[in-house]
Each structure stands twice: as structure tokens, then as C-alpha cells.
Amino acid sequence: MWIYEKKLEYPVRVNTTNPALAAMIIEQFGGADGELAAGVRYLTQRWTMPTGKAKAVLTDIGTEELAHWEMIGTLVYKLSKDATIEQIKGTPFEAHYTNHGKSPFPHNAAGVPWTASYINSKDDPVADLHEDMAAEQKARATYEHLIRLSDDPGVIDTLRFLREREVVHFQRFGEALCLVQEHMCRKKHY
Amino acid sequence: MKNNQAELLEQLMEVGFVLVETNLYLDTHPEDERALRLHNTFSQKYDELCRFYESQYGPLKFTSMSRFPWQYVDEPWPWDVDFGKCRC
Numbered sequence: 001m002w003i004y005e006k007k008l009e010y011p012v013r014v015n016t017t018n019p020a021l022a023a024m025i026i027e028q029f030g031g032a033d034g035e036l037a038a039g040v041r042y043l044t045q046r047w048t049m050p051t052g053k054a055k056a057v058l059t060d061i062g063t064e065e066l067a068h069w070e071m072i073g074t075l076v077y078k079l080s081k082d083a084t085i086e087q088i089k090g091t092p093f094e095a096h097y098t099n100h101g102k103s104p105f106p107h108n109a110a111g112v113p114w115t116a117s118y119i120n121s122k123d124d125p126v127a128d129l130h131e132d133m134a135a136e137q138k139a140r141a142t143y144e145h146l147i148r149l150s151d152d153p154g155v156i157d158t159l160r161f162l163r164e165r166e167v168v169h170f171q172r173f174g175e176a177l178c179l180v181q182e183h184m185c186r187k188k189h190y
Numbered sequence: 191m192k193n194n195q196a197e198l199l200e201q202l203m204e205v206g207f208v209l210v211e212t213n214l215y216l217d218t219h220p221e222d223e224r225a226l227r228l229h230n231t232f233s234q235k236y237d238e239l240c241r242f243y244e245s246q247y248g249p250l251k252f253t254s255m256s257r258f259p260w261q262y263v264d265e266p267w268p269w270d271v272d273f274g275k276c277r278c
Contacts, residue, residue, distance in 0.1 A: 006250045006262070007199055009210070011273040056217040064210060074269040154276035168214065175218035 009067040010161050013154030014078035019093035022079035024149055028072045030106025030114040033138040035072055039065035041119035048123045051183050057176040061169050068162055073104040129177040136170040196273050198243050205239055208232040
């Protein structure tokens with residue numbers, strides 16, 4: 001089960017109103033390499049992992065991704081909540097506003113809604129963990145693009161934190177992969 | 191919102207983040223005794239901080255005790271907390 005903790009993982013500070021930037025950051029809310037995809041991917045792959053350590057890594061990283069999803073939603077919300085209609089018109093946020101107002105919604109920066117086809121679960125720990133490592137690198141690359149697109153110091157601070165977490169998760173998945181492979185080699189010899 | 195709450199939340203995040211890191215590290219290094227000691231030390235600190243925060247501002251989790259009426263519903267929720275401008 002899960003228990004909600006009524007706090008963010010890291011303080012989200014937003015210094016400016018910038019709906020155009022919110023519309024780009026929403027990539028990490030509902031995009032292919034975003035936090036929702038990461039969380040659902042890892043938590044879904046847990047059932048068929050062969051070792052307790054691998055199950056733990058997927059559970060805990062998957063859970064942290066949901067905390068990151070909440071931080072991204074907070075960034076998007078804080079960047080757009082005080083925007084006037086005039087500040088929204090003509091920006092990429094206008095299309096989002098038409099359907100969702102100022103509520104974050106899981107679609108990517110181009111407006112394509114989130115789909116489970118962004119993720120997979122193969123009942124093959126080596127294939128799954130390789131997908132997970134690739135996902136972390138793709139998310140890191142997206143965060144670097146977003147940092148270059150940002151001019152709000154608070155937003156950049158939050159994006160840097162999230163980028164760093166991708167690097168740490170990649171490291172832990174790499175270790176999990178080594179441990180799973182060792183486990184599979186041991187199983188062959190009696 | 192009194193900004194003491196945001197400050198206390200930030201302390202909670204700092205100590206909580208150590209636990210996020212020790213947890214993930216211990217998942218792949220369960221036999222690292224030094225890391226486990228670090229985890230246990232910060233686990234204790236985190237519990238103390240949570241208890242203090244909850245005595246001031248109400249439950250962080252639904253499993254916690256609350257004064258009457260049920261304080262869990264009190265604003266601000268995490269996405270509405272004002273942490274001030276970035277000092278970076």
C-alpha cells in the first residue's frame with residue numbers, strides 16, 4: 001500500500017508567472033519520459049523481479065517518481081496560476097487552457113495525452129532494467145533541455161534537483177541489473 | 191501561512207532526503223553497515239522532527255494523531271506552500 005505524506009520531496013520555488021514555460025515543463029508531467037511514465041513503469045515491473053533487492057529498488061524509485069510528478073505539477077501550477085488571459089493568449093499554454101484551464105493534465109508539451117504505450121513490462125528482468133536505465137537517461141536529457149529553456153531561478157533550481165535524481169536512479173538501476181545477472185548465473189549451477 | 195511552517199517543512203525535507211538516499215543505496219548495498227548506521231541516525235531525527243511538526247501543524251500522514259477537529263484537512267496543501275523566492 002501507499003501512505004501519503006503531506007509535503008513535497010523538495011521545496012518548489014517559482015519566482016515568475018510564465019505560462020509558456022509551464023506548457024514546456026508539462027512534458028515531464030505526461031510525456032513519454034516523464035515522471036508519471038517512470039512511476040507507472042517501475043511499479044508495474046515489480047511483480048516479476050527475481051530478487052528482493054530488485055523489487056525494493058523498483059518500489060522505492062517508482063514511489064519517488066510519484067513525488068517528482070507532484071513537484072512537476074506544482075511547477076506547472078505555480079507558473080500559470082496567476083496568469084491573466086492576456087498573458088496566456090498567444091503562448092503555447094493557450095491550447096492547454098482551452099481544455100484544462102490552469103489544472104495540470106498528463107499530456108506532453110505538444111498536447112498528446114499520456115498513454116501506457118510509453119512503458120513496458122516484459123517479465124524479463126534484464127530487458128526491464130535496461131528499459132529503466134534508458135528511461136532515466138532520456139529524462140535527464142529532457143531536464144537539460146528544460147533547464148536551457150528556463151529563465152526563472154526557482155524553476156531552474158527545482159529542475160536541477162530532478163535532473164540529479166535521474167543520475168542517481170540510473171546508478172541504482174545499474175547496480176540492480178548487476179545483482180540480477182549474478183543471481184541468474186548462480187541459478188544455473190547446483 | 192506563518193512562514194515558520196515553510197521553514198520547518200524545509201528542515202523535514204532535508205532530513206527526509208537523507209533517508210530517500212540511504213534507502214535507495216541500502217536496497218543494493220544491504221550489508222553496508224556504515225550506511226545503515228547513517229540511515230538509523232537520520233530515521234530517529236526524522237521521527238522527532240515529524241512529531242514536532244505535527245504537534246504544531248497537524249498530521250503529515252493519515253496514520254498520525256490530530257487535535258480536534260481533524261487537522262489533516264488544514265491548508266496549505268503541499269503545492270500551495272509558499273517557500274518564498276529562490277535565494278539561488
